[in-house]
Amino acid sequence: MKLKGSQILLEMLKEEKVDLIFGYPGGAVLDIYDQLYKSKIKHILVRHEQGAVHAADGYARATGRVGVCLVTSGPGATNTVTGIATANMDSIPIVVFTGQVPTTLIGNDAFQESDITGITRPCTKHNFLVRSVEELAATIKEAFHIARSGRPGPVLVDLPKNVMAAETEFDPANIKIRNYDVTHKPVPKKLSQVFEMLSHAKRPLLMTGGGVILGRAAGELTELARKYQIPVTGTLMGLGSFPGTDPLWLGMLGMHGTYHANMAVSHCDLLIAVGVRFDDRVTGTIETFAPNAQIVQIDIDPSSINRNVVVELPIIGETKATLNDLLHFLAEHKYAPDKSARKEWLAEIEQWKEKVPLTYCQNGEIIKPQYVIEMLHKVTNGDVIVTTEVGQNQMWTAQFFKFDKPNSFITSGGLGTMGYGLPAAIGVKCAFPDKNVVDIAGDGSIQMNIQELATAAQYNIAVKVVLLNNGFLGMVRQWQELFYEKRYSHTDMTYAPDFVKLAEAFGIIGMRITKPADVEKALRDAFAVDKPVLMDFRVSREECVYPMVRPGESLSEMDLGTREMIN
């Protein structure tokens, strides 16, 4: 059967079971959009290409499937770069299709030409420029395979206009791609080493990361922890991979981790790290990270091992299969923790927790941002998928919202992209129309992709924006307060739109909440309607995120903030 390139693209999307794409048309992709017009594939028209990538990324994080977006050449393509880099840092499987000028014009500085494969080479897992229609089908198949296999990541496919218009034979049953060997091989010798280490450990600790969620290994990790009573801490990307309401959960570690999690890391004698890469925000000073511990690191990517922290026992493998093997090995060899030592260890952690609980002070007439997040948990019973922007809103969410399930906390961890949360929430809500989806935002971040409220309005994508509005770029202001003697250089955002009117102008519901007593009701009202809602919570302006490990310090030396906060 002879088909045009643009038809082959849509056929291949069907082959890959893609039923939804996020995109923005333009000159170089007119042929594709003409085919979409006749297609059953749903297309969400965003208002900026960055939004399309974040939406596809949010969709991928929530579903575990490959997210897809489609944009035009030149500026359409370059606008995707921040989104792609965001996905790349957090290993999120997306495929980005970009239009390109005809192959005959490539290199001529043609209108809306950009070397997008060159630009995105360092921030994609892989990318392709499709030079002829004959290689199109196989390239698309390969792109999806690369995006989702091994350590996942973004793949960009650049589609010249003449390739989309050209015709070739298309036979979906006969597309051959290169073989990628990513099969899991069990490693019994290493498992017996873990067994030995666990048998000798008096203070073992599990550390869970994004690789557990991406590897669908949350069940195995939870079983390991519960069965052998091993306490668990996690990175930002690992939140939800172990139930946040479980007594064994210590909360996040690192710069804004809980005191007891950081103390546990600093005092444990065995750290089993699964699907983490020991980012600098997690470790504090590298030299004093887990100083008393032997470290076991399980990760799918050899380049994550011994990169920042040197570990005693690296195990390279899929997190799910490796944890499964480990569970079998421990059961088979009848591993039993030393009960009294374990009891002592858990009691010690409990003491740290009591000494410095995660807290804040909601008194007076000013709303505390943490209170809004706790109320959100209460109102939704935690049954909600949360996206965040970046900064204080993100850290407070990580601290105060208890995530019980994987794929329910969706945030830009590695790149820290402001403007991520709203389009990501749109992507999530498209994947799960019946679920409550909330973007916890700051007034700085929300303005970076606020145009996507139009997308939400157009398709009635009923996301709820919880705007923690403090009139500052809060996290930067916090650093200026702590490290620059309160010289608030260009962080005051008091000059801002009236967010309620703005929401209404976009055609969605806007609310303003200024009193603590109104917080719960506002949230209930927002969830009661099947429409997008923006809640402008006016919160305490100079609240800081505590506790905090100052840059250059060890995890065990936390700044606990003012005592007023802890009273």
Added chain:
Amino acid sequence: MEKKEHIISILVYNKPDVLARIAGTLGGKGYNIESLSVNTTTQYEISKIVMTSIGNQATISRIENQLQRLVDVISVDDLTNVESVHREMVLVRLDLTEDKKDQIKKAVDDNQWKVIKSGEHYVILEITGDKAQIDLAMARLEPLGIADITRTGLVALELKN
């Protein structure tokens, strides 16, 4: 850990931008390429890249891991600690000026350097050897007045796979 020059042999798919990917990956992560040589193998679709980089074992392992992540990379081998032979090639032009002419002719004879082209006013030599041999030749060429020079990256081959 001791820093030294490592010879890394990389098999890659012969794709248009595979070299850019490798150079970009290493450059972007702050690793330096000292020398580089690229060509196809007996199979046209597969190329071999031999590069050298200076670093301690941990750094070199990180380089190998980063390269291995690339989709178009088939294999990465550090040849430094396996039995292998190494060669570089230098083409040198010496200008036969009145004052150096005799000295140059004598040096070419004494060292049995291979002359690949010569004329009334110049001679072009081809010198191959391992790093030590090339360095020695360079030391001897220097006083003769090198008019121009081009030098390949190092190539290397294992005695067995």
